[in-house]
Amino acid sequence: MSLVPAAERTASPEPGAEESCRVRGVVVRRVEQVSGSFLRLVFGPESPGDELPFPVLGADQWFRLFIPHGGAHDAELLPPWGGAAGWYLRWQRLPEESRAVIRNYTVRAIRGGEGPDWEFDVDFVLHRDAAGALEGIAARWAAGASPGDRAAVLGQGTIFTRLCDPCRVLAVCDETGLPGLEAILAGLPEGVTADVIAEVPTASDERSLPGAASVTWAPRDRGLGWEAALAAAVGRTGSDSVYAVGGNELALGARRMAREAGFDDERITFCSYWRAQRERRARR
Ligand SMILES: Cc1cc2nc3c(=O)[nH]c(=O)nc-3n(C[C@H](O)[C@H](O)[C@H](O)COP(=O)(O)OP(=O)(O)OC[C@H]3O[C@@H](n4cnc5c(N)ncnc54)[C@H](O)[C@@H]3O)c2cc1C
Incomplete structure (x- = not known):
């Protein structure tokens, strides 16, 4: 496993794509x-x-x-x-x-x-x-x-970046990150293996995720959440990198847990997709 150089990681629009955007x-x-x-x-x-x-x-x-x-x-x-x-x-x-x-x-x-x-x-x-x-x-x-x-x-661009080659990525998301993760899995690049942790509102939101090596669902209506699932998995799945997208608490919390488990920032991709209203108010 080697790190992919930063310049080769992005899949954001190609030069010249600007006009079509x-x-x-x-x-x-x-x-x-x-x-x-x-x-x-x-x-x-x-x-x-x-x-x-x-x-x-x-x-x-x-x-x-x-x-x-x-x-x-x-x-x-x-x-x-x-x-x-x-x-x-x-x-x-x-x-x-x-x-x-x-x-x-x-x-x-x-x-x-x-x-x-x-x-x-x-x-x-x-x-x-x-x-x-x-x-x-x-x-x-x-x-x-x-x-x-x-x-x-x-x-706009993409958030997922292939951080290493070959690469085993531990992907954690809530429901807002799930559509993007499903799209990633549908076209998973060769040499990339994904273990998925997905928090969803209800167990009825669970579905088949072809392309994932393993999937852990954390439905909130069963009292489950991403945090416990990540704590159980991070550092134990043999992952090379972590991808975390969803609410602010998930994105920042998963990054912190990944760091504590020994992942350096070069191996963590995270993005906050939404923020609870009370947090927004407190920040104004
Ligand atoms: C790059 C990116 C990609 C995204 N892709 C998707 C996607 O494919 N599908 C998708 O559904 N969302 C996606 N999101 C998240 C979406 O943009 C936000 O959830 C957005 O705030 C929803 O707008 P709204 O008008 O429904 O709610 P808002 O008017 O923005 O928010 C109203 C209230 O709901 C709360 N809130 C907002 N979103 C959520 C949520 N998901 N769960 C619980 N409470 C929430 C807010 O804190 C606020 O209190 C993405 C975000 C980003 C940054």
Whole structure:
């Protein structure tokens, strides 16, 4: 096992891909229930001949999603149309009371990427408050979406990096990181072996993960969580690297546990996907 040089690790857009990365309109083609906590929206071209809105990068490729203000299905869609450069500044200059809501999502799968009849899947977590009500503008928008609904997207890069060659990676995620991890497993590079720990809201969200050497599910409705599963596995699976994506506590906690188990930063990839409201408030 040798470390992969830093310069060869990224799968972010190739030079020249910048121009193809524009804010582009897409429409919902289909809505499919994946499991109790996951809803898949299948997006396709807004007009015949529209190109796939981002280059196909594979792995856990992610993008900015723009949905109508307030997540209202009947509101005008007002994203910062144009190229990738300066998109955030353009968005800030749009009228606050009507501009699009921005969220981050992962491409679960792409079909027909080379031709005109492409489509891509996005698995939305339907996250709920303590009383069981759906919370979050994007989660509610997805839950109420139907074919023909418009959105806009702006392609970004990937987070998964192949840190060593050959490599045994210990991947830990919550439900928000699961779609990306499934996409990684679907195209796992030769020489990479993955052991997975996935925390999900309910046992009914467990599924088959082809490509993984081992899978440990930690459904919260059974009182289980990522932390105990990682504590049991880290340092004992013969892993060379750790990949941790999900809520802030998971991403930072998994990095800390990996460090304590002897992984140096060169062997840890982590990303915080969301943060609990109370933490957000405390940080303001
Ligand atoms: C690179 C990247 C890729 C991502 N990919 C996906 C993906 O493929 N699928 C996916 O579902 N999410 C994904 N996420 C996470 C998603 O962006 C956040 O969960 C986002 O906050 C959801 O927006 P919302 O409008 O529904 O909730 P918000 O309006 O942002 O939040 C409302 C409330 O819900 C809380 N909250 C937000 N998300 C969650 C959650 N997942 N569980 C529990 N409480 C939450 C917030 O703390 C807040 O209190 C990704 C994030 C990143 C950074």
